Amino acid sequence: MAASPTIGILGTFADANVGDDAGPTALLHHFGRLVPGASFVLFCRFPAAAQERFTFPAFPVQRRPPGQTRSWQPPPGLVESFSQEPAPAPASRWRAWARAIPPLRFAVRATRTAATVLRQLPAELRFLWQSYRRLRPVDLLLVAGSNPIFDFFGGFWGYPYTMWKWAMLARITGTRLAFVSVGAGPIVSRRSGRLLAWVLRLADYVSFRDEGSRDLMRRHGFEGPAPVCPDLAHGLPFTPRPRDSSDGLRVGINPMIVYHGLFWPVGDRDLYRRYVETLAALVAALHRDGFEVFLYGTQKDDAVPAGEIQDVLRTTFPAAAVPEYLGAETVAGLLQLCASADVLVTTRFHGAVFGVITRRPTLAICYQGKTREVLQAAGLGEFAFDFEDVSHAPLRAAFDRLWERRGEIRVTLDRHADRMRAQLAEQDARVVALLARRGGRPPAHPPVTGR
Secondary structure, X not given: OOOOOEEEEEOOXXXXXXXXXXXXXXXXXXXXXXXXXXXXXXXXXXXXXXXXXXXXXXXXXXXOOOOOOOOOOOOHHHHHHXXXXXXXXXXXXXXXXXXOOHHHHHHHHHHHHHXXXXXXXXXXXXXXXXXHHHHOOOOXXXXXXXXXXXXXXXXXXXXXXXXXXXXXXXXXXXXXXXEEEEOEOOOOOHXXXXXXXXXXXXXXXXXXXXXXXXXXXXXXXXXXXXXEOOOHHHHOOOOOOOOOHHHOOEEEEOOOOOOOOOOOOOOOHHHHHHHHHHHHHHHHHHHHOOOEEEEEEOEHHHHHHHHHHHHXXXXXXXOOOOOXXXXXXXXXXXXXXXXXXXXXXXXXXXXXXXXXXXXXOEEEEEOOHHHHHHHHHOOOHHHEEEHHHOOHHXXXXXXXXXXXXXXXXXXXXXXXXXXXXXXXXXXXXHHHHHHHHOOOOOOOOOOOOOO
Protein backbone atom coordinates (compact mmCIF):
# COMPACT_ATOMS: atom_id res chain seq x y z
CA MET A 1 0.00 0.00 0.00
CA ALA A 2 1.23 3.50 -0.80
CA ALA A 3 2.34 5.50 2.23
CA SER A 4 -0.21 8.19 1.35
CA PRO A 5 -2.72 6.63 -1.05
CA THR A 6 -5.25 8.66 -2.96
CA ILE A 7 -8.85 7.43 -2.86
CA GLY A 8 -11.45 8.68 -5.30
CA ILE A 9 -15.21 8.58 -4.74
CA LEU A 10 -17.51 8.72 -7.76
CA GLY A 11 -21.29 8.97 -7.65
CA THR A 12 -24.50 10.99 -7.87
CA PHE A 13 -23.87 12.99 -4.70
CA ALA A 14 -23.73 16.79 -4.24
CA ASP A 15 -26.78 17.08 -6.46
CA ALA A 16 -30.42 17.70 -5.54
CA ASN A 17 -30.88 14.70 -3.23
CA VAL A 18 -29.46 14.85 0.29
CA GLY A 19 -30.00 11.10 0.70
CA ASP A 20 -27.42 10.51 -2.03
CA ASP A 21 -24.83 12.38 0.06
CA ALA A 22 -25.10 9.78 2.81
CA GLY A 23 -22.92 7.19 1.04
CA PRO A 24 -19.92 9.46 0.40
CA THR A 25 -20.26 10.91 3.90
CA ALA A 26 -20.01 7.42 5.41
CA LEU A 27 -17.13 6.41 3.09
CA LEU A 28 -15.10 9.51 3.92
CA HIS A 29 -15.63 8.92 7.64
CA HIS A 30 -14.63 5.24 7.66
CA PHE A 31 -11.87 5.28 5.04
CA GLY A 32 -10.34 8.34 6.67
CA ARG A 33 -10.08 6.25 9.83
CA LEU A 34 -8.99 3.01 8.16
CA VAL A 35 -6.37 4.59 5.87
CA PRO A 36 -4.53 7.24 7.91
CA GLY A 37 -2.92 9.89 5.74
CA ALA A 38 -5.06 9.11 2.70
CA SER A 39 -5.97 11.87 0.28
CA PHE A 40 -9.47 12.01 -1.12
CA VAL A 41 -10.76 13.32 -4.44
CA LEU A 42 -14.39 13.38 -5.59
CA PHE A 43 -15.95 12.84 -9.02
CA CYS A 44 -19.57 13.88 -9.58
CA ARG A 45 -21.84 15.96 -11.80
CA PHE A 46 -21.42 19.23 -9.92
CA PRO A 47 -17.87 19.42 -8.50
CA ALA A 48 -18.21 22.98 -7.16
CA ALA A 49 -21.13 21.89 -4.97
CA ALA A 50 -19.23 18.75 -3.86
CA GLN A 51 -16.11 20.69 -2.92
CA GLU A 52 -18.20 23.16 -0.94
CA ARG A 53 -20.11 20.39 0.82
CA PHE A 54 -17.29 17.93 1.56
CA THR A 55 -14.19 20.23 1.43
CA PHE A 56 -12.20 17.82 -0.76
CA PRO A 57 -10.98 18.40 -4.33
CA ALA A 58 -13.73 17.56 -6.81
CA PHE A 59 -13.92 17.10 -10.57
CA PRO A 60 -16.73 16.54 -13.09
CA VAL A 61 -17.76 13.00 -13.93
CA GLN A 62 -19.26 14.13 -17.24
CA ARG A 63 -19.40 17.26 -19.34
CA ARG A 64 -22.09 19.75 -18.41
CA PRO A 65 -23.55 22.68 -20.38
CA PRO A 66 -21.56 25.89 -19.81
CA GLY A 67 -22.62 27.67 -16.64
CA GLN A 68 -24.67 24.77 -15.19
CA THR A 69 -23.37 24.26 -11.67
CA ARG A 70 -26.57 22.96 -10.04
CA SER A 71 -29.34 20.57 -11.06
CA TRP A 72 -32.12 21.94 -13.24
CA GLN A 73 -35.07 23.61 -11.53
CA PRO A 74 -38.21 24.27 -13.61
CA PRO A 75 -39.91 27.66 -13.27
CA PRO A 76 -43.00 27.73 -11.00
CA GLY A 77 -45.43 28.28 -13.89
CA LEU A 78 -44.22 25.13 -15.59
CA VAL A 79 -44.69 23.10 -12.41
CA GLU A 80 -48.24 24.36 -11.97
CA SER A 81 -49.11 23.49 -15.57
CA PHE A 82 -48.64 19.78 -14.86
CA SER A 83 -52.07 19.66 -13.21
CA GLN A 84 -53.66 20.72 -16.49
CA GLU A 85 -54.02 18.46 -19.51
CA PRO A 86 -51.57 19.71 -22.15
CA ALA A 87 -52.72 20.50 -25.64
CA PRO A 88 -51.27 18.06 -28.18
CA ALA A 89 -48.36 19.54 -30.09
CA PRO A 90 -49.14 19.90 -33.78
CA ALA A 91 -47.04 17.60 -35.93
CA SER A 92 -46.00 18.60 -39.42
CA ARG A 93 -47.28 16.52 -42.32
CA TRP A 94 -43.70 15.69 -43.37
CA ARG A 95 -42.74 14.51 -39.86
CA ALA A 96 -45.84 12.29 -39.59
CA TRP A 97 -45.08 10.81 -43.02
CA ALA A 98 -41.41 10.17 -42.10
CA ARG A 99 -42.37 8.44 -38.86
CA ALA A 100 -44.67 6.08 -40.74
CA ILE A 101 -41.75 4.68 -42.81
CA PRO A 102 -39.36 2.67 -40.54
CA PRO A 103 -36.27 2.81 -42.84
CA LEU A 104 -36.62 6.54 -43.27
CA ARG A 105 -37.16 7.04 -39.54
CA PHE A 106 -34.00 5.02 -38.83
CA ALA A 107 -32.01 7.02 -41.40
CA VAL A 108 -33.10 10.33 -39.88
CA ARG A 109 -32.17 9.19 -36.39
CA ALA A 110 -28.82 7.84 -37.55
CA THR A 111 -28.03 11.09 -39.34
CA ARG A 112 -28.90 13.14 -36.26
CA THR A 113 -26.82 10.89 -34.00
CA ALA A 114 -23.80 11.09 -36.33
CA ALA A 115 -24.08 14.88 -36.53
CA THR A 116 -24.28 15.16 -32.73
CA VAL A 117 -21.26 12.87 -32.24
CA LEU A 118 -19.14 14.80 -34.75
CA ARG A 119 -20.13 18.11 -33.18
CA GLN A 120 -19.35 17.00 -29.62
CA LEU A 121 -16.35 14.75 -30.27
CA PRO A 122 -13.59 17.39 -29.85
CA ALA A 123 -14.98 18.53 -26.49
CA GLU A 124 -15.45 14.94 -25.32
CA LEU A 125 -11.87 14.02 -26.27
CA ARG A 126 -10.57 17.01 -24.29
CA PHE A 127 -12.68 15.93 -21.32
CA LEU A 128 -11.38 12.36 -21.53
CA TRP A 129 -7.78 13.60 -21.54
CA GLN A 130 -8.46 15.83 -18.52
CA SER A 131 -10.20 12.96 -16.70
CA TYR A 132 -7.31 10.60 -17.46
CA ARG A 133 -4.84 13.05 -15.89
CA ARG A 134 -7.09 13.51 -12.84
CA LEU A 135 -7.59 9.77 -12.33
CA ARG A 136 -4.00 8.66 -12.95
CA PRO A 137 -2.76 9.51 -9.41
CA VAL A 138 -5.78 7.79 -7.79
CA ASP A 139 -4.98 4.41 -6.25
CA LEU A 140 -8.55 3.30 -5.56
CA LEU A 141 -11.79 4.57 -7.12
CA LEU A 142 -14.95 3.86 -5.13
CA VAL A 143 -18.25 4.07 -6.98
CA ALA A 144 -20.79 4.84 -4.28
CA GLY A 145 -24.39 3.63 -4.21
CA SER A 146 -27.53 5.57 -5.17
CA ASN A 147 -28.10 4.16 -8.63
CA PRO A 148 -25.05 4.79 -10.82
CA ILE A 149 -26.17 1.62 -12.66
CA PHE A 150 -29.27 2.76 -14.52
CA ASP A 151 -30.54 4.60 -17.59
CA PHE A 152 -34.00 5.68 -16.37
CA PHE A 153 -32.81 9.29 -16.30
CA GLY A 154 -30.53 10.32 -19.15
CA GLY A 155 -30.80 7.19 -21.29
CA PHE A 156 -27.86 5.26 -22.72
CA TRP A 157 -25.64 8.33 -22.99
CA GLY A 158 -26.23 9.24 -19.37
CA TYR A 159 -24.84 6.91 -16.71
CA PRO A 160 -24.26 3.77 -18.84
CA TYR A 161 -21.79 5.63 -21.06
CA THR A 162 -20.37 7.56 -18.09
CA MET A 163 -19.72 4.41 -16.07
CA TRP A 164 -18.11 2.70 -19.09
CA LYS A 165 -15.91 5.72 -19.67
CA TRP A 166 -14.60 5.79 -16.11
CA ALA A 167 -14.17 2.03 -15.94
CA MET A 168 -12.01 2.18 -19.05
CA LEU A 169 -10.01 5.10 -17.65
CA ALA A 170 -9.45 3.11 -14.45
CA ARG A 171 -8.21 0.16 -16.51
CA ILE A 172 -5.81 2.41 -18.49
CA THR A 173 -4.45 4.19 -15.40
CA GLY A 174 -4.16 1.02 -13.30
CA THR A 175 -6.56 2.43 -10.71
CA ARG A 176 -8.35 -0.20 -8.61
CA LEU A 177 -12.11 0.07 -9.15
CA ALA A 178 -14.75 -0.92 -6.60
CA PHE A 179 -18.54 -0.63 -6.87
CA VAL A 180 -19.60 -0.59 -3.22
CA SER A 181 -23.23 -1.23 -2.22
CA VAL A 182 -24.53 0.12 -5.52
CA GLY A 183 -28.14 0.19 -6.60
CA ALA A 184 -29.10 -0.86 -10.12
CA GLY A 185 -32.11 0.02 -12.21
CA PRO A 186 -34.42 0.87 -13.66
CA ILE A 187 -32.72 -0.08 -16.92
CA VAL A 188 -34.94 0.65 -19.90
CA SER A 189 -32.63 -0.29 -22.80
CA ARG A 190 -31.06 -3.70 -23.34
CA ARG A 191 -27.91 -2.10 -24.75
CA SER A 192 -27.62 -0.06 -21.52
CA GLY A 193 -27.89 -3.27 -19.51
CA ARG A 194 -25.27 -5.05 -21.58
CA LEU A 195 -22.84 -2.14 -21.33
CA LEU A 196 -23.33 -1.82 -17.57
CA ALA A 197 -22.79 -5.57 -17.12
CA TRP A 198 -19.51 -5.21 -19.01
CA VAL A 199 -18.54 -2.26 -16.77
CA LEU A 200 -19.08 -4.37 -13.66
CA ARG A 201 -16.91 -7.13 -15.10
CA LEU A 202 -14.05 -4.61 -15.34
CA ALA A 203 -14.23 -3.84 -11.61
CA ASP A 204 -11.99 -5.31 -8.89
CA TYR A 205 -14.87 -5.48 -6.43
CA VAL A 206 -18.66 -5.31 -6.78
CA SER A 207 -21.42 -5.39 -4.18
CA PHE A 208 -25.09 -4.49 -4.51
CA ARG A 209 -27.22 -2.83 -1.87
CA ASP A 210 -30.24 -5.10 -2.51
CA GLU A 211 -31.17 -8.43 -4.06
CA GLY A 212 -33.27 -6.76 -6.74
CA SER A 213 -30.26 -4.84 -8.07
CA ARG A 214 -28.11 -7.98 -8.21
CA ASP A 215 -30.84 -10.00 -9.90
CA LEU A 216 -31.34 -7.26 -12.48
CA MET A 217 -27.66 -7.21 -13.45
CA ARG A 218 -27.60 -11.02 -13.58
CA ARG A 219 -30.37 -10.82 -16.17
CA HIS A 220 -28.28 -8.39 -18.20
CA GLY A 221 -25.28 -10.72 -18.21
CA PHE A 222 -23.15 -9.90 -15.16
CA GLU A 223 -22.09 -13.18 -13.58
CA GLY A 224 -19.17 -12.14 -11.39
CA PRO A 225 -19.04 -12.46 -7.59
CA ALA A 226 -21.16 -9.77 -5.97
CA PRO A 227 -22.37 -9.92 -2.36
CA VAL A 228 -25.42 -7.99 -1.21
CA CYS A 229 -24.28 -5.43 1.35
CA PRO A 230 -26.41 -2.72 2.99
CA ASP A 231 -26.72 0.77 1.59
CA LEU A 232 -23.71 2.83 2.65
CA ALA A 233 -25.93 5.20 4.61
CA HIS A 234 -26.32 2.50 7.28
CA GLY A 235 -22.68 3.18 8.18
CA LEU A 236 -23.22 6.83 9.06
CA PRO A 237 -21.90 7.73 12.51
CA PHE A 238 -25.10 8.39 14.45
CA THR A 239 -26.22 7.64 17.99
CA PRO A 240 -30.02 7.68 18.28
CA ARG A 241 -31.81 8.76 21.42
CA PRO A 242 -35.39 7.96 22.46
CA ARG A 243 -37.81 10.84 22.24
CA ASP A 244 -38.94 12.26 25.55
CA SER A 245 -42.59 11.51 26.33
CA SER A 246 -43.13 15.22 26.97
CA ASP A 247 -42.21 16.04 23.35
CA GLY A 248 -45.71 15.17 22.10
CA LEU A 249 -46.80 12.72 19.43
CA ARG A 250 -44.94 13.63 16.25
CA VAL A 251 -45.14 12.08 12.76
CA GLY A 252 -42.91 12.92 9.80
CA ILE A 253 -44.27 12.36 6.28
CA ASN A 254 -41.94 12.36 3.27
CA PRO A 255 -43.71 13.02 -0.07
CA MET A 256 -41.95 12.46 -3.41
CA ILE A 257 -42.39 13.66 -6.99
CA VAL A 258 -42.99 10.13 -8.40
CA TYR A 259 -44.98 10.16 -11.67
CA HIS A 260 -44.85 13.94 -11.85
CA GLY A 261 -44.41 14.62 -15.57
CA LEU A 262 -41.80 17.36 -15.14
CA PHE A 263 -39.54 15.43 -12.78
CA TRP A 264 -40.17 11.79 -13.66
CA PRO A 265 -39.53 10.06 -17.00
CA VAL A 266 -43.00 8.49 -16.89
CA GLY A 267 -45.80 10.89 -15.95
CA ASP A 268 -49.23 9.84 -14.70
CA ARG A 269 -51.48 12.66 -13.52
CA ASP A 270 -54.20 10.44 -12.08
CA LEU A 271 -51.82 8.24 -10.11
CA TYR A 272 -49.84 11.20 -8.83
CA ARG A 273 -52.99 13.06 -7.81
CA ARG A 274 -54.36 10.03 -5.94
CA TYR A 275 -51.07 9.76 -4.06
CA VAL A 276 -51.21 13.43 -3.02
CA GLU A 277 -54.83 13.11 -1.88
CA THR A 278 -54.07 9.90 0.06
CA LEU A 279 -51.30 11.59 2.02
CA ALA A 280 -53.49 14.64 2.64
CA ALA A 281 -56.24 12.40 4.03
CA LEU A 282 -53.70 10.68 6.29
CA VAL A 283 -52.48 14.04 7.60
CA ALA A 284 -56.06 15.12 8.36
CA ALA A 285 -56.83 11.86 10.17
CA LEU A 286 -53.66 12.03 12.26
CA HIS A 287 -54.43 15.63 13.18
CA ARG A 288 -57.89 14.61 14.42
CA ASP A 289 -56.24 11.99 16.64
CA GLY A 290 -53.87 14.46 18.26
CA PHE A 291 -50.66 13.89 16.31
CA GLU A 292 -48.40 16.73 15.29
CA VAL A 293 -47.44 16.17 11.64
CA PHE A 294 -44.65 17.68 9.58
CA LEU A 295 -43.77 17.14 5.94
CA TYR A 296 -40.12 16.70 5.05
CA GLY A 297 -38.01 16.22 1.95
CA THR A 298 -34.69 14.60 1.16
CA GLN A 299 -34.62 16.19 -2.30
CA LYS A 300 -35.37 19.80 -3.23
CA ASP A 301 -38.22 18.87 -5.57
CA ASP A 302 -40.10 17.13 -2.74
CA ALA A 303 -41.38 20.62 -1.95
CA VAL A 304 -43.69 20.32 -4.98
CA PRO A 305 -45.89 17.44 -3.70
CA ALA A 306 -45.63 18.85 -0.18
CA GLY A 307 -47.15 22.11 -1.41
CA GLU A 308 -49.92 20.21 -3.21
CA ILE A 309 -50.70 18.22 -0.05
CA GLN A 310 -50.99 21.50 1.84
CA ASP A 311 -53.34 22.85 -0.86
CA VAL A 312 -55.60 19.76 -0.64
CA LEU A 313 -55.76 20.14 3.14
CA ARG A 314 -56.84 23.78 2.83
CA THR A 315 -59.60 22.99 0.34
CA THR A 316 -60.79 19.49 1.28
CA PHE A 317 -59.94 19.26 5.01
CA PRO A 318 -60.24 22.86 6.28
CA ALA A 319 -60.52 21.71 9.90
CA ALA A 320 -57.07 20.07 9.81
CA ALA A 321 -53.89 21.94 10.63
CA VAL A 322 -51.67 22.45 7.58
CA PRO A 323 -48.32 20.85 8.42
CA GLU A 324 -45.03 22.65 7.98
CA TYR A 325 -42.68 21.50 5.21
CA LEU A 326 -39.05 21.04 6.30
CA GLY A 327 -36.39 20.50 3.65
CA ALA A 328 -33.13 19.03 4.94
CA GLU A 329 -29.98 20.48 3.33
CA THR A 330 -27.37 18.21 4.93
CA VAL A 331 -27.08 14.57 5.94
CA ALA A 332 -26.75 15.56 9.59
CA GLY A 333 -29.83 17.76 9.29
CA LEU A 334 -31.84 14.94 7.73
CA LEU A 335 -30.82 12.53 10.49
CA GLN A 336 -31.91 14.99 13.17
CA LEU A 337 -35.16 15.68 11.35
CA CYS A 338 -36.04 11.97 11.18
CA ALA A 339 -35.02 11.45 14.79
CA SER A 340 -37.39 14.25 15.86
CA ALA A 341 -40.40 12.08 14.95
CA ASP A 342 -42.00 9.12 16.72
CA VAL A 343 -43.06 7.52 13.42
CA LEU A 344 -42.04 8.12 9.79
CA VAL A 345 -44.13 7.70 6.64
CA THR A 346 -41.77 7.79 3.69
CA THR A 347 -41.73 7.36 -0.07
CA ARG A 348 -38.06 7.89 -0.92
CA PHE A 349 -35.64 4.98 -0.61
CA HIS A 350 -33.32 6.86 1.72
CA GLY A 351 -36.31 7.92 3.77
CA ALA A 352 -36.73 4.25 4.68
CA VAL A 353 -32.99 3.82 5.27
CA PHE A 354 -32.91 6.85 7.57
CA GLY A 355 -35.86 5.42 9.46
CA VAL A 356 -33.72 2.36 10.23
CA ILE A 357 -30.66 4.45 11.10
CA THR A 358 -32.62 6.62 13.54
CA ARG A 359 -34.55 3.58 14.90
CA ARG A 360 -37.92 5.11 14.07
CA PRO A 361 -40.88 2.86 13.18
CA THR A 362 -41.34 3.47 9.46
CA LEU A 363 -44.15 2.96 6.97
CA ALA A 364 -43.16 3.14 3.29
CA ILE A 365 -45.01 3.83 0.05
CA CYS A 366 -42.71 2.01 -2.37
CA TYR A 367 -42.26 3.29 -5.90
CA GLN A 368 -39.62 0.57 -6.50
CA GLY A 369 -38.85 -2.79 -4.91
CA LYS A 370 -35.63 -1.51 -3.32
CA THR A 371 -37.59 0.42 -0.67
CA ARG A 372 -39.64 -2.65 0.22
CA GLU A 373 -36.41 -4.64 0.66
CA VAL A 374 -35.17 -2.12 3.23
CA LEU A 375 -38.25 -2.63 5.39
CA GLN A 376 -38.34 -6.39 4.86
CA ALA A 377 -34.72 -6.70 6.00
CA ALA A 378 -35.64 -4.71 9.12
CA GLY A 379 -38.66 -6.93 9.87
CA LEU A 380 -41.16 -4.29 8.75
CA GLY A 381 -42.28 -5.81 5.46
CA GLU A 382 -45.98 -5.61 6.39
CA PHE A 383 -45.65 -1.83 6.49
CA ALA A 384 -44.54 -1.48 2.85
CA PHE A 385 -47.16 -0.50 0.24
CA ASP A 386 -46.88 -0.39 -3.54
CA PHE A 387 -47.14 3.17 -4.82
CA GLU A 388 -49.64 2.22 -7.52
CA ASP A 389 -52.07 0.59 -5.06
CA VAL A 390 -51.88 2.77 -1.98
CA SER A 391 -55.09 4.25 -0.56
CA HIS A 392 -56.09 5.90 2.68
CA ALA A 393 -57.92 3.11 4.56
CA PRO A 394 -55.16 0.42 4.45
CA LEU A 395 -52.48 3.05 4.96
CA ARG A 396 -54.18 4.34 8.10
CA ALA A 397 -54.77 0.81 9.41
CA ALA A 398 -51.07 0.00 8.94
CA PHE A 399 -50.12 3.21 10.72
CA ASP A 400 -52.26 2.22 13.72
CA ARG A 401 -50.55 -1.19 13.90
CA LEU A 402 -47.16 0.45 13.62
CA TRP A 403 -48.02 2.88 16.41
CA GLU A 404 -49.25 0.14 18.73
CA ARG A 405 -46.06 -1.90 18.24
CA ARG A 406 -43.60 1.00 18.26
CA GLY A 407 -41.85 -0.16 21.43
CA GLU A 408 -40.96 -3.65 20.19
CA ILE A 409 -40.14 -2.28 16.72
CA ARG A 410 -37.52 0.07 18.15
CA VAL A 411 -35.81 -2.87 19.86
CA THR A 412 -35.85 -4.79 16.55
CA LEU A 413 -34.42 -1.80 14.71
CA ASP A 414 -31.60 -1.47 17.25
CA ARG A 415 -30.45 -5.02 16.55
CA HIS A 416 -30.93 -4.65 12.80
CA ALA A 417 -28.93 -1.41 12.62
CA ASP A 418 -26.04 -3.09 14.46
CA ARG A 419 -26.05 -5.93 11.92
CA MET A 420 -25.98 -3.47 9.03
CA ARG A 421 -22.99 -1.65 10.53
CA ALA A 422 -21.13 -4.92 11.05
CA GLN A 423 -21.66 -5.99 7.42
CA LEU A 424 -20.42 -2.62 6.15
CA ALA A 425 -17.34 -2.81 8.38
CA GLU A 426 -16.45 -6.17 6.84
CA GLN A 427 -16.89 -4.72 3.36
CA ASP A 428 -14.67 -1.73 4.20
CA ALA A 429 -11.88 -4.09 5.21
CA ARG A 430 -12.15 -6.03 1.94
CA VAL A 431 -12.11 -2.87 -0.15
CA VAL A 432 -9.19 -1.32 1.74
CA ALA A 433 -7.20 -4.48 0.93
CA LEU A 434 -7.36 -3.50 -2.76
CA LEU A 435 -4.88 -0.71 -2.03
CA ALA A 436 -2.16 -3.31 -1.43
CA ARG A 437 -2.54 -4.46 -5.03
CA ARG A 438 -1.32 -1.24 -6.60
CA GLY A 439 2.18 0.22 -6.72
CA GLY A 440 2.93 2.99 -4.28
CA ARG A 441 3.07 6.11 -6.45
CA PRO A 442 2.95 9.37 -4.49
CA PRO A 443 -0.42 11.12 -4.80
CA ALA A 444 -0.61 14.12 -7.09
CA HIS A 445 -3.32 15.74 -4.95
CA PRO A 446 -1.97 16.96 -1.60
CA PRO A 447 -3.81 15.73 1.48
CA VAL A 448 -6.78 17.92 2.23
CA THR A 449 -8.35 18.13 5.66
CA GLY A 450 -12.09 17.48 5.35
CA ARG A 451 -15.06 16.92 7.59
